[in-house]
Each structure stands twice: as structure tokens, then as C-alpha cells.
Amino acid sequence: MDAVEIVSDLALKARAAARTLSTATGTERKAALYAIAAAIETRSAEILKANAEDIARAKAEDMHPQMQDRLLLTESRVAGMANGARLVADLPDPLGQVLRQSTLPNGLDLKQVSVPFGVIGMVYEARPNVTVDAAVILLMSGNAALLRGSSTAAASNQVLVTVIRDALATTKISPEVIQLVPSEDRATVKALLNARGKVDLVIPRGSAALIRMVVDESTVPTIETGAGVCHVYVDEFADIEKALPILINSKTHRPSVCNAAETLLVHRAIAPTFLPMALKALSDAGVILHADATAQKVAEKFGIASTPATDQNWCTEYGILEMNVGVVDSVDAAADHIAKYGTNHTEAIVTEKKENADRFIALADCAAVMVNTSTRFTDGEQMGFGAEIGISNQKLHARGPMGLEAMTTTTWIVTGDGQIRS
Structure with a gap:
């Protein structure tokens, strides 16, 4: 399959699996995050081994030391990812929250309720912790995820997604809600950005150049995360x-x-x-x-x-x-x-x-x-969000560190008793 077919197939699988999220209770989603946290800790050595492969390749390619720091996983950073998953699990359930409610003169009851976006694509650079942060936040907010990390973190991202999916296999939520988009072909980024109708939202996380590319080229709605001067x-x-x-x-x-x-x-x-x-x-x-x-x-x-x-x-x-x-x-x-x-x-x-x-x-x-x-x-964990999907510096929908609530949209529920419009 070419890149467009690959992304389309992954998006369709994720959307079908998302039904297991939309029907899961908050308790079941929390349990899934706890299972992920435990699996990350149990398989820490496997994760660090894969990351060592990425670091060795980065050194061979003379990646800047500060960028290597972004890529590097240590025992404490792996433990931090597991802890972040638990912190997110312990936050209030963002779904089903009644944001606004009123009764009209004709007796209709109106509620504005928080719901998931659906399928969210993440495009990010050499920070494997983003794989876990994004997965747990999107899971807890009821969204399926298409994760497209960079090729520099390919081994790390692959093992992390495998660990997450294996953990989900022990729960009521389908492992298919988390999909890893192949990173060896740059064409998969463009395919993801143009998967309008199959992907509901794309969020870039990385350098100013990456963010600008995503915002400029995407036909899927985007949330512009923060280049930080x-x-x-x-x-x-x-x-x-x-x-x-x-x-x-x-x-x-x-x-x-x-x-x-x-x-x-x-x-x-x-x-x-x-x-x-x-x-x-x-x-x-x-x-x-x-x-x-x-x-x-x-x-x-x-x-x-x-x-x-x-x-x-x-x-x-x-x-x-x-x-x-x-x-x-x-x-x-x-x-x-x-x-x-x-x-x-x-x-x-x-x-x-x-x-x-x-x-x-x-x-x-x-x-x-x-x-x-x-x-x-300015950090989701430091501000009490458990983890963050990114930091938005735009003004529409979300601004600042984006946690669970930022990954929801709303539905209006109108309940009547036989009323018809005259």
C-alpha cells in the first residue's frame, strides 16, 4: 500500500475501535490507563533497550546533544511516563460533563455535553514520552489516536505502542484505538494531514518548522502547539x-x-x-x-x-x-x-x-x-493536568497546556415530549 492507503486503513481501524471507547465508562477508561502504567514499569528494560538503539543511531548521525536529550529515555523518565499515566487516570472524567442546561418556554430541555473528537492524529519529533502522554490523554478523553512520531525515535515509539496495545488487550477497550503511523516514509505525514473525513483533528508537537509545516499543509483541522520564543x-x-x-x-x-x-x-x-x-x-x-x-x-x-x-x-x-x-x-x-x-x-x-x-x-x-x-x-504535569498533549499558543478552542478537557468537544442534547416546530 502507498502512504495514503496506509493512513486511511489505520484511521478506519481506529474509528471502528473508538466505539469501545465511546461506550466505556470512566471507570473502565481509568482501569485501562492503570494497566498501561503497570505495563510500562514491567517492561522498562525492553523500552530502554529500544531507546538505546535510537540513541546509538542519533550519535552516529551526529544529532545535536540537546536534541539527543529529548530522545533519551532513562529509568526515571520511564517511571515518569508510568506515573503520568496514573495521574491522568486520577483526574475527573472529562466526558459527559453538562456544560450548559436550560429549559425553553416550549418545554424542550437543552444540554450541552462534553464528548470526544473521535480520531486524533499526532505529528511529533524525537520525544518518545509524547507517545505515552498522547495515548493516555486521548484514551481518557475517549479519542482514538494515530501517532506519527519521527524516524529518529522509531524503535522507542514502536515498543511503547506495543506495550500500550498489549495492556489494552487485557481490558474492555480495543487495542486498535492506538495506531502507530510508519515513520520511515515521510509521505505518511502528508497523508495524515490530508486524511480529512477520516481524521478529525491533527496536533503537531515539535519544532517551529514542524508546526508551521503542519498548519500550512493540513486539510484536517489543527491545533497549533507552541513554538516557544x-x-x-x-x-x-x-x-x-x-x-x-x-x-x-x-x-x-x-x-x-x-x-x-x-x-x-x-x-x-x-x-x-x-x-x-x-x-x-x-x-x-x-x-x-x-x-x-x-x-x-x-x-x-x-x-x-x-x-x-x-x-x-x-x-x-x-x-x-x-x-x-x-x-x-x-x-x-x-x-x-x-x-x-x-x-x-x-x-x-x-x-x-x-x-x-x-x-x-x-x-x-x-x-x-x-x-x-x-x-x-508552563507544563501540563506541573499545572496539575497529569500530562499534556502539547501547549497551544493559538486562541481558538484551546490555549496553554492541553490536558483532558482540551481534547473534548460538545454535543447538544435536546429532549422533548412530542413537541413539533410550528
């Missing part, structure tokens, strides 16, 4: 003892992810005090620095290496230990810079002045605003 703005009223750890954590905790900060903006009034220690701390952490004229003068004075920041730097999502540094004159100037170069993902302000924080919040048109805390907290 995130900023930390240190205000003139910032507490420096808070600001420095927030900055370092935002940039260096895990630089390959979309909620890592890519630009530091510092108010001019605090720059003489804060910039020297910030630049030194970043440099000591191995961060490559690109600076505006003011910040570069400070860097030169203290013998810290930096290069002039260009327009391309300001709008780049690095995903590695690389960062821009600029000096601004006000909250509004910081917001103007962010509006010009940001991606509406996560923006942080460090300040002890509530009025400045409130103004920054009002001006920051983004999915999440952090006040006196790290950008790294």
Missing part, C-alpha cells in the same frame, strides 16, 4: 535574589523544550546591578550569549564573551544553551519587544511592584504569564 523580563523593582535563579532555571533547566527562555530583557535602571551577575551566571552555565549594544558593553567590561544580537537572534527558538540579552526602558518597552519577536507562548516578569506585574499581564498576549517564577512551569 519565551522571555524573562527583570523589572526595575525586581528582587535580584529571586531574579537570578528564575533566569537560570528558565534557560538551563532543560533548554531543549518549548518553555525554556530564549531572551532576557532587563530594565535599564537595574541593569548596572543585575546584568554583570546575570551574564556571568549564564556564561558559567555554558550559555552562548547574543546581546544588544548596552548588554554587550557590560559583557566586554567583565570579560564575558558575546556577539551582537540580530533580528534573526531575537526571533529564534534555540532549543540549546544559547540566549539573547537586551536592555529596555520600561514594562511597555519589554512588552513591545515581546510582541515583535515572541510566539505567544510563555512570558515571565520578575518584579515586586504589583502595578508593573498587572500591566505586563495585560500587555502580554500569550498562553501563560509567569510572575516571579520560572517559564518552565
Whole structure:
């Protein structure tokens, strides 16, 4: 079969199997997630062995170390995937929730009730944990899944889907609700994006280039997840003892992810005090620095290496230990810079002045605003969602970390007693 036939066949299998999800109770779906969590733990060695194959291939192909970190699974990361499945299972059931109800003058009873989308396609890059996060969130929200990971994680994704499907085989839910789209042929991505009528929704998760490709080329409705050009703005009223750890954590905790900060903006009034220690701390952490004229003068004075920041730097999502540094004159100037170069993902302000924080919040048109805390907290698990399907920085349907509720749509149920329209 060619790519179109392969995706069509997988989508039809998933849709037929989705009936076992739509008729399953919340308790049965929870039990399925617990079975998946147990299977992941039991077969951890098998999962790590497959991931080692992917890592060996990545090293042979000279993949960037930060990208290898995204691909890498460890015992703790595998345990984290299992724990994430249990956390999702323990969340309130998102299906069958009555969002709105009323009785019309003619006696008709109206209910707006949460229901699954149906069949959801995921297109993602070298992060095998997404395979599990997506599967458990879609299962718990009643959706079947077509998972199209990257070829760099092919062995990891294959074993994870096998483990998930084997676990589902012990439950009342059909294993066919989880389908792995082959990744060796790039044509399967295009086929998935154009499977309108067979696939209800496509969600990309990965680099800005991947997300843009999916949004531009898909005929299936998409939710645009977040390319992350995130900023930390240190205000003139910032507490420096808070600001420095927030900055370092935002940039260096895990630089390959979309909620890592890519630009530091510092108010001019605090720059003489804060910039020297910030630049030194970043440099000591191995961060490559690109600076505006003011910040570069400070860097030169203290013998810290930096290069002039260009327009391309300001709008780049690095995903590695690389960062821009600029000096601004006000909250509004910081917001103007962010509006010009940001991606509406996560923006942080460090300040002890509530009025400045409130103004920054009002001006920051983004999915999440952090006040006196790290950008790294824009994360489904950290926000109590158990796991996330991705972080949306668009405005329709869902915005921010997307958990169970974001993977549902609604149906109107109209109940009468013989009424007819006149």
C-alpha cells in the first residue's frame, strides 16, 4: 500500500475501535490507563533497550546533544511516563460533563455535553514520552489516536505502542484505538494531514518548522502547539535574589523544550546591578550569549564573551544553551519587544511592584504569564493536568497546556415530549 492507503486503513481501524471507547465508562477508561502504567514499569528494560538503539543511531548521525536529550529515555523518565499515566487516570472524567442546561418556554430541555473528537492524529519529533502522554490523554478523553512520531525515535515509539496495545488487550477497550503511523516514509505525514473525513483533528508537537509545516499543509483541522520564543523580563523593582535563579532555571533547566527562555530583557535602571551577575551566571552555565549594544558593553567590561544580537537572534527558538540579552526602558518597552519577536507562548516578569506585574499581564498576549517564577512551569504535569498533549499558543478552542478537557468537544442534547416546530 502507498502512504495514503496506509493512513486511511489505520484511521478506519481506529474509528471502528473508538466505539469501545465511546461506550466505556470512566471507570473502565481509568482501569485501562492503570494497566498501561503497570505495563510500562514491567517492561522498562525492553523500552530502554529500544531507546538505546535510537540513541546509538542519533550519535552516529551526529544529532545535536540537546536534541539527543529529548530522545533519551532513562529509568526515571520511564517511571515518569508510568506515573503520568496514573495521574491522568486520577483526574475527573472529562466526558459527559453538562456544560450548559436550560429549559425553553416550549418545554424542550437543552444540554450541552462534553464528548470526544473521535480520531486524533499526532505529528511529533524525537520525544518518545509524547507517545505515552498522547495515548493516555486521548484514551481518557475517549479519542482514538494515530501517532506519527519521527524516524529518529522509531524503535522507542514502536515498543511503547506495543506495550500500550498489549495492556489494552487485557481490558474492555480495543487495542486498535492506538495506531502507530510508519515513520520511515515521510509521505505518511502528508497523508495524515490530508486524511480529512477520516481524521478529525491533527496536533503537531515539535519544532517551529514542524508546526508551521503542519498548519500550512493540513486539510484536517489543527491545533497549533507552541513554538516557544519565551522571555524573562527583570523589572526595575525586581528582587535580584529571586531574579537570578528564575533566569537560570528558565534557560538551563532543560533548554531543549518549548518553555525554556530564549531572551532576557532587563530594565535599564537595574541593569548596572543585575546584568554583570546575570551574564556571568549564564556564561558559567555554558550559555552562548547574543546581546544588544548596552548588554554587550557590560559583557566586554567583565570579560564575558558575546556577539551582537540580530533580528534573526531575537526571533529564534534555540532549543540549546544559547540566549539573547537586551536592555529596555520600561514594562511597555519589554512588552513591545515581546510582541515583535515572541510566539505567544510563555512570558515571565520578575518584579515586586504589583502595578508593573498587572500591566505586563495585560500587555502580554500569550498562553501563560509567569510572575516571579520560572517559564518552565508552563507544563501540563506541573499545572496539575497529569500530562499534556502539547501547549497551544493559538486562541481558538484551546490555549496553554492541553490536558483532558482540551481534547473534548460538545454535543447538544435536546429532549422533548412530542413537541413539533410550528
